[in-house]
Amino acid sequence: MQKHQVVMTGALMPPALERVQAVCEVKLWDQGGVIPREVLFDWLRDAVGLVVTGKVRVDDELLSHGPNLKVIAQSAVGYDNIDIPACIRHGIPFGNTPGVLVDATADLTFTLLLSAARRVHEGWNFVREGHWSLGKDLPYGTDIRGKTLGIVGMGRIGAAVAARARAFGMKIIYYNRTPRSDEAAIGATYQSFDSLLAQADCIIVLTPLSAATKGLFGREQFARMKPTAYFVNASRGPVVDTAALVEALTTRKIAYAALDVTDPEPLPADHPLLKLPNILVTPHIGSATTETRTAMSQLTADNLLAGLAGKPLKACVNGEVNYK
Numbered sequence: 001m002q003k004h005q006v007v008m009t010g011a012l013m014p015p016a017l018e019r020v021q022a023v024c025e026v027k028l029w030d031q032g033g034v035i036p037r038e039v040l041f042d043w044l045r046d047a048v049g050l051v052v053t054g055k056v057r058v059d060d061e062l063l064s065h066g067p068n069l070k071v072i073a074q075s076a077v078g079y080d081n082i083d084i085p086a087c088i089r090h091g092i093p094f095g096n097t098p099g100v101l102v103d104a105t106a107d108l109t110f111t112l113l114l115s116a117a118r119r120v121h122e123g124w125n126f127v128r129e130g131h132w133s134l135g136k137d138l139p140y141g142t143d144i145r146g147k148t149l150g151i152v153g154m155g156r157i158g159a160a161v162a163a164r165a166r167a168f169g170m171k172i173i174y175y176n177r178t179p180r181s182d183e184a185a186i187g188a189t190y191q192s193f194d195s196l197l198a199q200a201d202c203i204i205v206l207t208p209l210s211a212a213t214k215g216l217f218g219r220e221q222f223a224r225m226k227p228t229a230y231f232v233n234a235s236r237g238p239v240v241d242t243a244a245l246v247e248a249l250t251t252r253k254i255a256y257a258a259l260d261v262t263d264p265e266p267l268p269a270d271h272p273l274l275k276l277p278n279i280l281v282t283p284h285i286g287s288a289t290t291e292t293r294t295a296m297s298q299l300t301a302d303n304l305l306a307g308l309a310g311k312p313l314k315a316c317v318n319g320e321v322n323y324k
């Protein structure tokens with residue numbers, strides 16, 4: 001039986017990769033970094049499937065180089081790098097990985113808040129530098145019990161963060177474009193965006209990146225927050241105006257930021273954000289556990305193989321396309 005020609009911009013985890021390789025001839029970019037666009041265009045010429053991992057932009061130009069593509073499957077829930085209308089125009093179903101990464105990402109997001117509030121990483125650096133006693137170089141942290149947490153983007157991951165915050169005795173408020181009908185079960189109260197900014201002691205951002213959320217947090221929004229506010233971004237870097245965040249942290253408009261995502265990403269080692277004392281940055285590791293990355297890879301393989309068989313994808317963002 002002839003194998004399907006598939007392009008992968010990075011490796012899936014072994015069990016999923018093996019499932020795909022059993023029925024597909026895979027051209028895999030395994031040289032690290034982002035696959036150069038000209039290489040990808042060349043590889044796509046005969047491909048019927050594309051698996052996306054990492055920062056690859058899928059747009060009309062790319063799709064025009066893959067005239068035989070029947071399916072695109074990405075190993076991530078966020079799909080701000082994918083031009084969905086373009087996929088629809090080209091009649092290509094696009095699948096992502098919602099759900100399977102919720103707990104891992106919520107754990108990391110809440111860890112960022114706890115680590116920042118209790119200065120865990122600063123304590124670790126302090127000890128490694130040979131210090132022990134608290135002094136001016138290692139200020140006290142802050143309690144989170146009894147504090148108000150504002151979640152902007154109360155979706156699947158936001159609700160899982162809320163469950164963790166409830167267990168830690170926080171009061172939870174949230175903002176979405178649409179209030180949730182199950183907010184009582186989540187234990188959270190809906191607020192307008194401005195009211196959340198003014199009331200919250202800690203703010204966690206978990207919206208997708210879209211035209212509506214790009215730059216949602218800028219100078220004006222940081223000015224509305226409490227000067228004692230802790231700000232956590234685990235969504236996408238460009239949801240926050242980085243220059244405005246640097247200014248807010250430098251002038252103590254807010255107390256502290258913890259970021260799993262940045263703009264630019266990766267953040268250069270000499271970036272102004274990294275020179276600040278009141279920040280914690282992790283390298284986009286929200287879903288990066290072995291179990292979760294394996295589950296994401298399996299769902300990506302499910303989506304790919306369904307699309308190649310002309311069947312509906314398990315998790316499809318543009319279910320309205322006509323299958324080829």
Ligand SMILES: NC(=O)C1=CN([C@@H]2O[C@H](COP(=O)(O)OP(=O)(O)OC[C@H]3O[C@@H](n4cnc5c(N)ncnc54)[C@H](OP(=O)(O)O)[C@@H]3O)[C@@H](O)[C@H]2O)C=CC1
Nearest residue numbers: 078153154155156157176177178207208212234235286287
């Ligand atoms: N750091 C990491 O490693 C990871 C980051 N992510 C990021 O987290 C995001 C959320 O994932 P997930 O929880 O599964 O997604 P969901 O779609 O379940 O939740 C997104 C939430 O954001 C809200 N939202 C969307 N647009 C706006 C807006 N303009 N203003 C305010 N709220 C808005 C939505 O509510 P409504 O539509 O009512 O506005 C919804 O409640 C992903 O898109 C991704 O960018 C995901 C996984 C890992």
Ligand SMILES: O=CC(=O)O
Nearest residue numbers: 075076077078287
């Ligand atoms: O950032 C990760 C994702 O799954 O989206």
